[in-house]
Amino acid sequence: MSDGVTVRADVLIIGGGMAAAWAAIAAAKTGASTILVDKGYVGTSGVTATAGPNHWWVPPDPVRRREIIERKWADGFELGDPAWMERIIDITWRTLPDLARYYPFGSDGRGGTYYSGVRGAEYMRALRTYAVAAGARILDHHPATQLLVDQDGAVAGACGHARLTGQDWKIHAPAVIMATGGCAFRSGLIGSHGNSGDGYLLAAEAGAELSGMEFSIQYTVSPAWASTRTLPYGAARYYDARGVEIIQPPRGHAHYQALGAALLEGPVYADLIDAPVELPPILHDIQPFTPPPFVRKGIDMFKQRWPIKLFGEGTIRGNGGLRIVDDMCGTSVTGLYAAGDAATRELVTGAISGGGAVNSAWALSSGQIAGAAAARRGLALRGEAAGKARMAGTVAMHPRLTEQPIDRKAIEADVDHHMNGYQHALWRSEGQLTQSLALLDAHWRMIGDHGRAQGLALVGLRETAAMVATARWCTAAALARKESRGVHVRVDAPGLDPGGNVRLLTGGLDQLWTRPESRSYAEAAE
Amino acid sequence: MIAHIFDDLCNGCNSCVTICPTHVFDAGNSAPVIARPDQCQTCYMCELYCVSDAIYVGPDSHAAEIIDPETIRASGHLGRVRHDHGWDRPDEAGHLDHYRLLGPLLQEGGETAAQRYRALATSRE
Numbered sequence A: 001m002s003d004g005v006t007v008r009a010d011v012l013i014i015g016g017g018m019a020a021a022w023a024a025i026a027a028a029k030t031g032a033s034t035i036l037v038d039k040g041y042v043g044t045s046g047v048t049a050t051a052g053p054n055h056w057w058v059p060p061d062p063v064r065r066r067e068i069i070e071r072k073w074a075d076g077f078e079l080g081d082p083a084w085m086e087r088i089i090d091i092t093w094r095t096l097p098d099l100a101r102y103y104p105f106g107s108d109g110r111g112g113t114y115y116s117g118v119r120g121a122e123y124m125r126a127l128r129t130y131a132v133a134a135g136a137r138i139l140d141h142h143p144a145t146q147l148l149v150d151q152d153g154a155v156a157g158a159c160g161h162a163r164l165t166g167q168d169w170k171i172h173a174p175a176v177i178m179a180t181g182g183c184a185f186r187s188g189l190i191g192s193h194g195n196s197g198d199g200y201l202l203a204a205e206a207g208a209e210l211s212g213m214e215f216s217i218q219y220t221v222s223p224a225w226a227s228t229r230t231l232p233y234g235a236a237r238y239y240d241a242r243g244v245e246i247i248q249p250p251r252g253h254a255h256y257q258a259l260g261a262a263l264l265e266g267p268v269y270a271d272l273i274d275a276p277v278e279l280p281p282i283l284h285d286i287q288p289f290t291p292p293p294f295v296r297k298g299i300d301m302f303k304q305r306w307p308i309k310l311f312g313e314g315t316i317r318g319n320g321g322l323r324i325v326d327d328m329c330g331t332s333v334t335g336l337y338a339a340g341d342a343a344t345r346e347l348v349t350g351a352i353s354g355g356g357a358v359n360s361a362w363a364l365s366s367g368q369i370a371g372a373a374a375a376r377r378g379l380a381l382r383g384e385a386a387g388k389a390r391m392a393g394t395v396a397m398h399p400r401l402t403e404q405p406i407d408r409k410a411i412e413a414d415v416d417h418h419m420n421g422y423q424h425a426l427w428r429s430e431g432q433l434t435q436s437l438a439l440l441d442a443h444w445r446m447i448g449d450h451g452r453a454q455g456l457a458l459v460g461l462r463e464t465a466a467m468v469a470t471a472r473w474c475t476a477a478a479l480a481r482k483e484s485r486g487v488h489v490r491v492d493a494p495g496l497d498p499g500g501n502v503r504l505l506t507g508g509l510d511q512l513w514t515r516p517e518s519r520s521y522a523e524a525a526e
Numbered sequence B: 001m002i003a004h005i006f007d008d009l010c011n012g013c014n015s016c017v018t019i020c021p022t023h024v025f026d027a028g029n030s031a032p033v034i035a036r037p038d039q040c041q042t043c044y045m046c047e048l049y050c051v052s053d054a055i056y057v058g059p060d061s062h063a064a065e066i067i068d069p070e071t072i073r074a075s076g077h078l079g080r081v082r083h084d085h086g087w088d089r090p091d092e093a094g095h096l097d098h099y100r101l102l103g104p105l106l107q108e109g110g111e112t113a114a115q116r117y118r119a120l121a122t123s124r125e
Helices: A020-030 A063-075 A083-099 A119-136 A198-203 A253-265 A279-286 A358-380 A408-420 A430-450 A455-480 A521-525 B016-018 B045-051 B069-075 B078-083 B097-123
Strands: A005-008 A013-014 A036-037 A137-139 A145-148 A155-162 A167-172 A174-176 A219-224 A237-239 A269-271 A306-314 A337-338 A389-391 A504-507 A513-516 B003-004 B055-057
Touching: A013 A020, A013 A155, A013 A358, A020 A036, A020 A119, A020 A174, A036 A167, A063 A083, A083 A119, A083 A358, A119 A137, A119 A145, A145 A198, A155 A174, A155 A389, A155 A455, A174 A198, A174 A358, A198 A337, A198 A455, A237 A279, A253 A306, A279 B097, A306 A408, A337 A358, A408 A430, A408 A455, A430 A455, A455 A504, A455 A513, B003 B069, B016 B045, B045 B055, B045 B078
Parallel strands: A005 A167, A013 A036, A013 A174, A036 A137, A174 A337
Antiparallel strands: A145 A155, A145 A389, A155 A167, A219 A306, A237 A269, A269 A306, A504 A513, B003 B055
């Protein structure tokens, strides 16, 4: 780090999507010096910018909220936490309208304002402006490569590489928020290229645990040549190469299995003749990124048939992530907090996908909670001299054996195949998962034994390593959960295990482990 | 995938270098350089942020496309994404009024599919 830049802050946020931005706003508002480092650019990074997040939106009517929470808890196969659900509904309801200074909320059609749904690019632009106005310092194109950990094992900052200037950086901060998003294993899902699981790896190297990684099977339908958001496809009909219509339940695992089975046989085509008639004239206005992939190919998406693909969403619209151990979004490591898709969303959505509205409410709320909590810690420790901190990074930095070039492309292709490939993801079984894990373990050993890089090349190699690590945690958890619950479906263990309504923790680097979370932290605190 | 930057339209502001979330561009002498097309995720953000409408992203996210710049220039695609967003008039009241229809239209599509599935499944029994 000889020519690097070293800085000190009260709060460091790693990541640049909506959770990171909401965390920066909350932290900076307290007066804590707040730095946000993002791998990309806050405004375009992550899956929110290309999407249109709807936020879980329930008016403050206690009876109605309780009914909705009870239903959601049951829908989530009893892995959620009603107190957390109530909290994020309330924070979202009170906080989102604050953005009106920066985001032009539209009409609700009844003379009021429509708050809950926002268009991603404008939303992220507004959040950036808000965070800067609140006093946060944003460092774009500053990927973090490892955490700093002090003598007591508490997280004390991070190191990374500024990719537009080519300089390494080091930031000391007694409170760090991981808001790096989920991981879709570079499936091509729109907006997810940067979501390579970096935050899971950095946190695990510092000793953090993960939870719910088995809930990582979720897809979106899109044209085969490009992932888009999904407004037009709800009513789609699907056909095989001979033109025979594929009977498929309209949602859920059986929907993916029907389409996945057909896609393994050959191309599958969609048509949108049943789409709502109001949609074609206004689609470009609601989701302006969706028509260009068709228009530019010369395809009339509402009149012609076109080939489809299922794009894997991994832990982005699956649920797994860093385990939350207290009501401040703290992880199992002192000084490290998690927000958004970097954290497990089981607390608010249980075993099913939080895509649609719950995940956005979680990202906003967990950002606000983590931002405020990290600021309290950062301000309290401001006067203390920074102790000696060690760099926690392992893989791709200190090879155990001779340094050798790593074939990143080949490894990433394997990870994508084993995590997003229909035959693996949609028909999970002990045999399949064991084979996948053996191959992923071999890749992990290869990078750890021989991988070494610096600067921009290190950023890339660490991304590959993070995807392998994330895939291993997902696979180990899927092996350990010997039942089918929510979006985790095992063909060799269909149905619920009556004792399976317990969250499953995982972690470890060279040696993976899994164990049930014996009690919730709320019970443990009593 | 990112296909072309029109040098004659580009004003050299390098905002695409800054805002590209996946580090596709490097700053160049007159116009930015497409340095890492393999990292392009076809998200169209560079087109959205380009005030000169000087960038064209091809529709295929998996493969680079050879395009004829003059055909693209005449196609009406340049600037379309930015125009459809109303990106230059963020404060204009009402330009996101249609947005509230997203949820109901999604739900209507889903309901259509569910009804059709019930009918189809019954008829094939």
